[in-house]
């Protein structure tokens with residue numbers, strides 16, 4: 090006989106001995122240096138040596154194992170849209186986990202359906218558009234890659250991506266990623282992908298013909314140092330792909346979900362893509378990815394049994410994303426990203442040794458006049474700021490979208506000293 094869901098059984102007795110993850114991991118019992126030693130003997134070396142061991146966060150601040158405080162201007166690489174430990178997101182995730190955590194895709198849940206509907210609405214997607222949920226950006230792009238293959242056929246075998254592109258590290262997404270150092274050790278990769286020069290409309294028009302199944306584009310290349318596509322490029326790509334019968338697939342894993350001050354970086358381009366991938370900011374720090382397919386025809390390319398995932402779209406991840414979208418929408422977060430982003434870009438452009446500032450909203454890249462970006466990252470850490478160097482002379486900022494004016498100013502004020510230290514370190 091079904092039980093009344095309104096009358097939950099009493100919770101089982103608490104597991105004795107440890108009440109929190111901090112206790113399970115014995116957080117207080119080792120210094121940062123000791124943790125890093127244990128890291129290097131237990132974790133695979135693919136990330137090199139982590140910069141710090143972080144134990145706690147609140148808003149735009151995080152603290153390391155030695156108690157040092159940092160202003161987080163990277164936000165877990167454009168992930169922590171609402172900062173750390175956002176009270177509303179935390180409470181929605183906790184209550185969902187205490188209600189229903191995982192069900193597999195033999196079943197669905199109201200949070201999953203509500204999130205899909207919300208994403209279609211935010212994307213302005215036409216009737217017949219659909220969503221597939223994954224757990225990460227690379228997985229969202231794997232799904233998009235399969236979509237592209239389903240648009241392939243005799244004579245239509247090529248997929249176009251751009252030089253400088255980053256679409257992820259699993260084999261399909263890696264085939265779309267341009268960087269040789271990431272690709273070469275893993276060849277052969279899925280075939281047919283051609284990388285054309287970045288931002289060159291003529292090269293695009295020349296490449297896109299009826300042998301092309303899909304074109305993958307990032308509206309702003311984040312990993313390449315925050316490089317925006319030139320004005321008019323997305324429109325040209327839409328025209329060329331429509332004429333050729335190819336799909337236009339936008340990777341908004343980094344640029345989406347308010348990062349640029351709007352839901353999608355491509356929102357103002359005046360085009361309707363065939364698909365968009367999302368991840369990073371979507372779960373506010375909880376892992377989730379999504380593929381949106383636009384319109385009936387594209388949405389039907391992947392049919393029952395042609396793709397799947399165990400975890401994707403689970404109740405907790407989709408609850409985290411619903412909470413994140415709700416908070417962004419109701420708390421003026423995108424307006425803040427536009428305003429503070431503008432303030433930062435203007436102020437950064439006036440700092441000595443800064444040669445160029447790029448980006449939109451709170452996705453910002455700036456170039457320095459020498460190969461000192463990694464040294465600047467280290468100097469910034471010592472000064473209590475987390476920033477990132479996607480290239481030898483390029484700094485990227487992707488802070489929580491709730492960064493305040495005063496916090497932005499704090500970094501700008503500290504930057505001259507950080508750069509002076511970096512120059513000293515490379516000499």
Ligand SMILES: *Cc1c(COP(=O)(O)O)cnc(C)c1O
Nearest residue numbers: 225226227255256257340342343
């Ligand atoms: C980060 C990123 C990915 C990969 O996402 P993961 O969650 O790391 O797999 C793909 N595309 C873009 C544009 C990204 O910035």
